[in-house]
Amino acid sequence: MLQPLAPRPLQAHALFQSTDLDEARERVAAVFCPHRLETLGRRARLNARQHHLRGERLSLNYIEYGAKALIAPGELDRFYLVQIPLAGGAMIANGGTAYYSSPARAAVLNPHRPTTMIWDEGCAQLLIQIDRQAMMDHLAAQLGARSDRMLTFDGPLDLTTGPGAALRRLALYLAAEADQGRAPLGQGLMARQVESALMSGLLDSGAHDHAAHLGRARAAPRPRHLRLAESYIEANLRRPLTIEEVAAAAGISARGLQLAFRQWRGTTPLGWWRDRRLEAAHADLMAGQTSVTDTALAWGFTHFGRFAESYRARYGIPPSETLRAARTRFED
Template identity: 30%
Template sequence: MSDRPLTNLDFFDGGPGAGACFRSDQPAVAQNIMSERYKAHHLTCLAGEHDFDFFHVGAEVPVGSFNVLRYGSHVEIEPGAFKDFFMLEMPVAGGARVQQGGMHLGSSYDTALFLSPDQRIHSVWTSGTTQLMLKIKRSELITRWQKRLDDPVAELPDVSPEIDLNRPAGWRIRRLMHLLYEELERSLRFEDESVTQTPLAAAVIDNVFEYWAQAHSHLLEGPTFRILPVHIKRSVAYIDSHLSKDLKVSTLARIGNVSERAIYDGFLKFLKRSPKQYILERRLHCARQDLIAGKGSVAGVARKYGINHLGRFSQYYRLRYGENPSETLLQG
């Protein structure tokens, strides 16, 4: 496999599966297509429209979707915040300048970007840029990170969005993205849906986690709860056994045989969150597992884990996982 493949997209012209591909020399058409595929955004040609040559092909994969995208021209893209998904952008030609929140980032053949929800994105693609892009559902990434750490309430780390593709895990990310491209091409050639079941996309996520660990060695240390003091261990165990109950700090203090202040301070020190926040996150996590398994209705699952206000449950759940509980139930 060549280290610099994929800049020639002639395979997709008129061949099998060509209906899955989109081409246009009109920026307005491209904007409409990509707004439907990703989210509403604004597209501007910075060097005129004479060399605009939009191309897009993509497919659903287990973690989200895999896409090949080119605009041809020098363009500015303003999508706002992604909200419910992360985006891995890896140029195979050209590059982009991206502003995420207050950070100014750059992508190229040697540098990919892993862009997050909840921060406004503004990007400028140089002329001739072609990118491989893996759109990852927010809920999928969070769940996989928590499973990786064996910590059901772990939060995603605050790390740089830039990925050096020459580092070991970065090199693997690039090769896996190339393989995803080849699997997409093969799936279209044979007009099957094999790419929708590919394990390669999940392997990309695993190597993003490995990259974070290589850059920040503390990120994949053992789960926090294994080194908890006795009174916090007792509190955690009690919470997990009584999620349907009205849990109070005073009850946890009695279970741990300490003061309420000791409970509060212990949760902040060892679990990095207040008792109230920990209880909510555990309820949401257990509810999500039931929804994925199809165990009951949204309202029934919420009540099972002690959240009796359905509107608040949906609000908390959406903030945590980037999707509505009904969407999780439908997917499950």
């Protein structure tokens, strides 16, 4: 039997721990929705716990039941739910779709389709609960118009490569930040951008009925002011920039520039600038001809701890591991 990660994610945000079935059902329902909860097997021994970090439009959760458990909430109604197994797995039925979710395959539960699940004994999961209306609003921002139908996901989400692996890394990174007292969710522009990044990650990685429309929207020509802003940022990667400076170079207001990047890039202008610098730093480290410190300084990262955290969130490993692997490759 697979064991949950130790320490458990979101340990600093423990909500409850109980061996009582009724209490577990009631406490989980208070965050999610009323549901049927039963243990399976004559020797089943429940040891349920939930950790919960609430944001403005979504929440991060960690749940385990210990025993094999049947969970039947019906329609979730108010929210989408992404379930990322960290140990064990679960059989998922959401509407007419059924599949097995594992550490390699997340489950995405639609709010408007009935759900029934059987979690394996020892199953432990990190869950992203996203408000239904917030998800539809975010979709509309990406499409440039509101959809006339509910966003519907189909089947499991691949966590091993591409956007799915990035989504998993981001969720675990945010949980780790919360456990270090740097809660990434809550109020403010940065917290909203974090939530938007999670929703964009879900749209990019999950199979859903709006994927083709999103592809056409993103393939459309960029507005002139966005092209000018991106060109200016690319030409000035190595020095500090402000939103006001970039906006002036693009001939648009700072607010207008933020809205353009949010609609077309799913991030902020400075977030896009940071990502380009991380890509440049990654390329230098992959070449194996420099040090982590020199690379960070060369691309404007003066806080080495933050650089390492941002790099790990994007690439899944510390910058030192990238450099070590590159040097080993060249030595071979």
